[in-house]
Amino acid sequence: MKRKIAAIFAADIAGYSRLVAEDEEETLRRLASYRQVTDDFIAKGGGRIFNTAGDAVLAEFPSAVEAVRCAIDIQESLRTRNMAYPPSRQMAFRIGITIGDVVERDGDLLGDGVNIAARLEGLAEVGGICVSRAVHEQVANKLSVQFADIGAQEVKNIPTPVHAYMVAMRREDGSYATPQVKKPIKVPPPGAPAWMWPAGITLVLLAAIGVGGFLAYTKLETSATKPAAVASSAPASAPLVSASPAPLVAPAPPASTVPSAKPAPTPALAAPASPPAPSIASGDKLATDIIPFVSDRTRNVLATEYAPANDFKAIALNINGFVGSSVAQPSEDAAKTSALEQCQKRADNAGSPRKCELYAVGNTIVYAHGLPPVPPLPWVKRDALVEKPYATKDVPLLREAARARLDSLFVPGRKTRTIALGPGGHYFFNAGIDSLEESARRNLQACGAVAGVPCTIVAVDDVFVVPIPATLRVIGFFKAADSSVITPGERSDVARKLADATVGWNAVAVGTQGRPGLGLKAENEQSAVNAALGDCARRDSDCHVIAIGPFAVGPN
Template identity: 60%
Template sequence: MAGQIVLKRKIAAILAADIAGYSRLVAEDEEETLRRLAAYREVVDDFIARAGGRIFNTAGDAVLAEFPSAVEAVRCAIDIQESLRTRNRDFPPNRQMSYRIGITIGDVVERDGDLLGDGVNIAARLEGLADVGGICISRAVHEQVANKLSVQFADMGAREVKNIPTPVHAFRVAMRCEDGTFAATVTKKARALRLLGWLALTAVTLAAIGVGTALYLDYRDPPPAQRDAAKAAAEALARLSATPAPPVSSSSKPPASPGAQPPSTPEPQSSPQASPVIAAERFAADAVPFVSERTRIALARDYVPAPAHKAFATTINGVSAYVTGQSSEEAAKAAALEQCRQRAETSNGSRKCELYAVGDSVVFPHSKPPLPPLPWVRHDPTTERAFSAAEMPLVNDSGRARLEANYAPGRRSKAIALGPKGHFVFSVGADLVEDAVRRNLESCGAQAGTPCMIVALDDAFVVPVPTVLKATGFFHATSDPAIAADSRDEVVRRLAASPSGWNAVAVGTAGHPGFGLNGDREETAIGGALADCSTQDSDCRVIAIGPFTVEPN
């Protein structure tokens, strides 16, 4: 019958998420908060879609999504939190935008694409129990994922929540710390063990105090029984103080492979003077250069918590491979390099695979790639225009042909990073714009040995690319020999105060600069710079347009 409402009942994994303190963030800076919310929602929506989920409702900062699998729902939530945690690093703590996420499996009713019922309500209540930047799941979800994901869980017990008649048994998912490790989780059993330990420690301490008091009262040579009691109490206290609390985890990890042996610990050797030891850099997934955000998340989820023996190899173009659970360290290194080489054979970039990490230590033989200062991309409608391979600055004809054949028709997100001598790196089809920008800058900087710049993003030039004059390199006012030494700081200051529009710098025979700033066209900036220079110098010529040094075509 026309107009009849169709209801469909089913079981689904429901994810509920919203931003902690969103109202405060909007009140403090509405425009900036809404811009960031849109960017963060792109990340959230992308991860949900890739995990096979479907967003069925949104309201302001809140998102409700369904998944056919609890495992995929939890894995998606972890990926979202890891990715957004990285983005939040660029902001002070009071301006960070973090989600709380709740997940349950429950009976729901589908009506015109929307979902209703206890499953949705419980997911929303679990989201309210989650930490800022954290994930809270129901017992039903925990039973589904505990043996399938390499993460830890903390039993929060049964919780009374609003508008749900029976208590909800909740578990907290342990999120990764800044050093790549996972936050310790404390279960009821752990608390009980810890309490017993403290009780034992207190009893021994009191015994030691009692014996010590007796010895103090009888400062003369004590009887043997008192000496023995004091010694025993002191030794017991020392043992308890030196013994760390046992690690507690409710996660289920696969057993070690047959024949695998834990690394042996050498016996400490006494030495009158210890030699200085330089600690190796500890592996952190967020700090790995060249690779995609998806690879970083996979490293955090799979590589970081894995036991020895393991290794990770990469090329400067981001082709990479990692292995875990190998029979030895040498086997891990060989396997990671071989897998990386096999993948690099099919890539268009560098095929040189190098070990980046062995175990939990970084062994990469090169320093971090040089990067320009933030922001890496500054959008300016006055200077942005459609990308044209024929107008690509500093690049030779064969490079332009490559860009015309591969970059121009390539799928978004895509970016081109350019070095000062015409070296360039580009990629197409990235999941996220920020990912494409970072990876190309890292790869270009590693090969050029100096910071590169993003000149094109998707289908537009995002820096002023001169056409009236020919770009010959990057412009650095502090070291440009054409500018009088006592005028270079003024050039730096004037250009920093004019971040938008077309900017040009001209100098005369004496090196006195003239400026054409905030122009609406390249010609306007050129004319302004020459006119300004001519008031204080002679034979003026334009030496810089935007970020480039220039000369006549």
């Protein structure tokens, strides 16, 4: 046996027993697939798996930085995979990481370091990461991640409290979510007699009971003399698919001129009212012309052959556009089974990783996910000022495996072909599609379904159709209204001005006080950057660029 210091990584699946009980074969199949992802990332980060048991994985890393980077990569990759499944069937890991003294015996590791990592994993949120203070001190200034201090935590079979931190996981738009901070324990001051701690707790509880009783009595007295105020609110839902007659492709202005102001709308287009966007919900009547993911030809076939057919019948589909339909079956269950089997067989034969789901039974929608989010029309904006020849190396946010896939399948593909990109690096592409509208629609719907937010068409055939930054590194998509670095009072104004600047290059800079500077409708990237920095410098100090085109950017 030998002792050593190592970064210990512990992971297991939340709710694994329930998943197995509901569908053992499917859960075990997905576990093997997900384990391949975790094992690959661990090996890539220089880690070594030293123990596994069911859904649990224990690994060691020579560096805390690599352990945390690996954990983030795993969680982001598995989050994307989980979006293809309903919430009740998603398979999410919790991960805990610590640095500790361990004993190595026959390749296995033992000791407090292993035990603490396992307890930190239990503190982590579903799909989250929890690290010890020692790990936080090692990585806080080395990785571009944020942490939430959850304080000292009492954990099972560890005699002293463990000071822990939650890693803030990245959202789809590139921002970071604040973890749910667990309440830290209160440690008695050094030297305090042991009896004082429980006595203090007792006194606090008695005081709380007294105050609570007084407040409850006061509330009863007040409600007897004061009429109750009832608040009613109905959250507005954003349209998922534009129903306006806007064109799919916006024409490019002449390359030699850049409009200085947005043309005034005609009276007909200036009307505030617009037709309601189509939507689908479980229980709605089937409308074949808005079935998502599938080709226009499939929609036509379903409209002419499926819709008028008698029961029993069903439709199944998956995100990649594979479909199975069955009519004139002896029972509803037989129709559902036949449709699912047809769809899944076609998907499996084509190598699609997505599972088929029932979309309609009879002429009633049973699909629970609704229409995926897509951006408003036009989906493709042709602007000669920003277009440039397509090169896979320039597609932002993608990993090397994704770039290799685009080089081998997208680049040699037949027209029409497009790429849809999401803020978290999600991407979908197709080739040989009958029309640009269908190609864009199917990619945007598939990408939106996985990302959970609208994606953007970045490439059409052999050109990029959005500004692709070259001076700074793309780190996500930019939304001025949600930007935490812009002073709150100016976010909506920045968002409005960017929305109005529909041609040329746009850039946003910000200074130490959060005052923004804008460079709008510029003829090239550098001009937009210079204008944004100059505008910011007139209002703030130490300005830097945070957005170019639709993208959030950072240093290369």
